[in-house]
Amino acid sequence: MPTDIKEIPQKTFTYNFKDSEKNHRRYCFILGSGASREAGILTGVEMARIWAEEIKKKYDENDLDEIMDKLGIKDIKGIEPNSKNYFNLYDICYRWLSPMKASRILST
Numbered sequence: 001m002p003t004d005i006k007e008i009p010q011k012t013f014t015y016n017f018k019d020s021e022k023n024h025r026r027y028c029f030i031l032g033s034g035a036s037r038e039a040g041i042l043t044g045v046e047m048a049r050i051w052a053e054e055i056k057k058k059y060d061e062n063d064l065d066e067i068m069d070k071l072g073i074k075d076i077k078g079i080e081p082n083s084k085n086y087f088n089l090y091d092i093c094y095r096w097l098s099p100m101k102a103s104r105i106l107s108t
Contacts (some may be wrong), residue, residue, distance in 0.1 A: 013094045026094075028094070030091075044083055044086050045081065045082060045083055045085075045086075048081040048082060048083070048085065048086050048089050049090070050080035051081070051090065052080065052081040052089055052098040054093060055089065055092050056094060062094075067092060068088075068092070071088065071091055071092065071095075073088050073092075
């Protein structure tokens with residue numbers, strides 16, 4: 001997980017967010033579980049469970065092993081749905097899950 005967070009001015013963020021669909025960008029806002037839980041939003045662990053199931057459906061074991069290797073995830077426990085693996089699951093689902101990206105990774 002990166003430790004350096006790049007900050008941008010609020011005006012810049014607002015402009016970029018407004019045009020995100022036009023620029024084919026997606027955003028994910030992650031709140032603390034207390035705020036999200038009270039609002040009826042899934043917690044991180046609940047989302048991780050969904051992502052883990054999605055990953056298991058979309059990839060066979062060999063492809064998943066190769067993607068995990070490219071992402072630096074050392075073993076199959078890296079896709080277990082828990083808070084320690086939240087970012088690994090997110091990366092597999094949203095950084096590499098699209099068929100085009102997956103095929104590029106698997107061909108390198």
